[in-house]
Amino acid sequence: MSQQGDRPATTDDWWGRLYDESAPDTGPAGAPDDTIDDRFDSAADTLGAGGAADTTTRAGYGHAVDAIGVDDEDDGGDEDEDLDVGAAGRGPISRSPAWWEARGVHPVIQQPAPAPAPAPPPTILDTPSGPPVPPPAPAPVPAPSPVAPAPLTPRPRAPWEPPPAAFDPGDPRPLPGAVDPPPPRVTIPAQATAPDPRSTAPQAPKAPSPPPPAPAALPTYVGDRPPTYDAEPTALPATDAEDLGRLVADTVLDGARYGTYTLRAASMRGDSARYRGEPRRDALLTARFGAGASALVLVAVATGARATEGAHLSAADACRWIGGAVGRSHSRLSEDIRAGRRGDLKSGLHRLTDRTYGKLRARAAELGRDPEDYTASLRCLLLSADPECRTRVFFGVGGGGLFRLRDGAWQDLEPLLPEPADIRGEPVLGFGSAGSDAPSEQTPDGDRLTMDLEITKPPGPVVEDPVPPPPEPFRFRASVARPGDTLLLASVGLAEPLRGEPALGDELAARWASAEPPGLAAYLSDVRLRVKGYADDRTAVAVWEA
Template sequence: MKQQGTGRGHEDDWWRRLYGDGGGAGGGAAGDTGASDAPDTLDDRVASALRALAATGRAAPAPGDAPERPERPGPATGKPPARTAPPPPPAFPTPPAPIPLQATGPGSRPATPRRPVPPPRGAPADPPPSAPPPDGPEPGPLPAADPAALDELVPDTALDGARYGSLTLRAASRRGDLARHRGDIRRDALLTVRFGSGRHALLLVAVATGPPAGAGAARAARDACAWIGGAVGRSCTRLAEDLRTDQRDALRSGLQRLTDRSYGTLRARAEERGLPPERYPAALRCLLLPADPECRTRVFFGVGPGGLLRLRDGAWQDLEPTAPDHLPRRAAPADPGEPPPAAAGRRTDGTRAPGEPFLFRTAFARPGDMLLLCSAGLAEPLRQDPAFAARLAAEWSLPRPPGLTDFLTAAQLRVEGHPKDRTAVAVWES
């Protein structure tokens, strides 16, 4: 026991001298001074440990290895064997590598990248859809543009209005659901112009629709409106006088001549563009409205499909001169002095498409009437869907004409199975 205690005291003395423990730890061997004159800084302690390791000839353990336990002194010598000091802590510890985070739960596994499958050779990359989406009339992609022909573009919607004397005018043209979904251009065109001033002013509203197939449909519709507008503008004085004096025969022949010339110009333009003339017509329908409040004669003329209706006492009356027999309609009773609806004689001299008659009709405006001129995109659901016709009649039978925004909202009410462009021109009489 005495030998073991002596060895333990020598061992403690060695550690105290190495690290400057002094007697503060309590419990030293006999003969200890209780203090050490070894330097007591961190650098001095590290240097002392390194000198002890060099004296024993042992290598320093790697960081993180457990320090070796000192060997017990042997019974023969009674001296403690040399003990390896624990390695000093590294001056700049290296942080461990971060553990990558991994999501858990459904769908947390990374998706395996799939190789794109090329489309078959000759197949279109993105075929146009055949039907508009059922979720609403929101516009889809913009129509493709040619940098050299930006004047070919037309806006999705056109809106206009005016008030003269006893009449209030509202006009709107919007792209159909199918054209919006496909990113096609609007084929309906709208023109609202005034010629002259004061009581002698004459209002012209023109609605045109390009052919359903072939290039240049929108351009054909706009050209038809522009050319008939120019022709009426150059003859506005004579036309306004015929309206005030109720010269219906003169109006019919004069407007037919102007329409024929406009269609002849359309066909000449088609030949210049290398298109077949028979594929370049446009349905054209017009209203002539005198600004004079004492003249209540309204004149309709044009060519091609569409609608001319009158809303009187909350009910629709079809004023179309050549309304198809297979579509239900309520014939309008003739006002005093108002001729029955009829179509003018057909011309086959190439100025209009064969089989397309020139349409002409005059109507007498009563206070409270509403006269509606529209393209086929609105005329078809009005004639074929009684619920839609009744809803529009309720919207437009209010005591005051609607504002521009309300008129557009009603005109673009969706009807299933009718995705065409829509153009509507309404004239309220007071």
């Protein structure tokens, strides 16, 4: 369209005539209403991926001219170059990001997508006059680069600027610089095949193994019924402020290890004494004399007379005095044990025991008491510390027991005492014996010599009390231990139930069947295994042979 005689058309005039509503459009219209938006969409479709990005910007922020920085009002600037996006075939517009894009507000990242099929390009007027010129062929769209664009560096926000808008979780587009989320963790079941030990991949944790079953509780008594008394102490013995040194503990526990043996010793009050508040009548002494291979270990167990006052004191005196006697002679005793001189040991220990009982009788006289009241049974063990010596010596006087556990069975090693009827001796002269030198009561004629002075004799005194029994005989035994043996020295309170209740021996044999000896606490629990009908004090000394 030409208007001769007018001044040359400027850019502003071309803009006004191009968009003047009064000027008819000479190009074919693709739609009844041809607006600038329709033309912009047509040009965007022609440009392909680059146009799609601008269309996205337009769809996200409103009018297309807002996206490229053109105001609705004409300010006289040179915006023609921005509008002619495809006139010279330059491809997508290259521009710097706006401030809201750099700050991460509604980020837009170009994602590779298949280009839509090009629509028939509309006819674009090159000048206000002349024939229509077909648009140039669209430039080939380069393939998207496999390298992701570098993330934009956000600009620091000024104090007057509003904070950036929060990211919409419903927006399918990722954030700038975001990385793909890690793949979900896969747990391998415990029944799967064993992993390859050469693999460096992390292995799934093993399923926790079930806890081991709790050990069965050990019995606290044997027999058909539980004992009558309580298992724990209920009363303390009475004492005086001036006699505190005479108190004895309810339980004594000791142990040691020398050479090839392990020693365990325990002494405790019986159930009846704990119930009545009586002191423990059993006394226990463990002592070592000397050092090295020549050292000698003494274990003494004494029990005071039953139902007598101060029975625990006489037992303690017996242990203390036999300990002193052995300690003063320990060098000679140790040599005799290692040399195996059984005869010398028996005679020497017999003398030491007699001296101990002589002191007990002297102490009873000092206290104004009968010797039978202030006495005690005494049983001792002598053990050499030499690893090459396995001779174990027992000696003593009075009741108790000496047992040996070998191959799972108990053996009673208590020395046998002769029966009173088996004891015979020569008749004593002057007490009814007829010796060759005895005077004759008859004359050579056979007459009996009688003398009757007619003096009336009063009747002799009548002896109603029984004759006191002879003192307890001395017991001695020396035996050679074998590996695996367990020697047990017991007072009356444990020896009687071992002989009277087979279940007690079976239970102890089962507990001590292991090669390792029990600890002090376990040993105390073993020897306090109760039996109904036996409530006396218990003292036990056990020696385990390695």
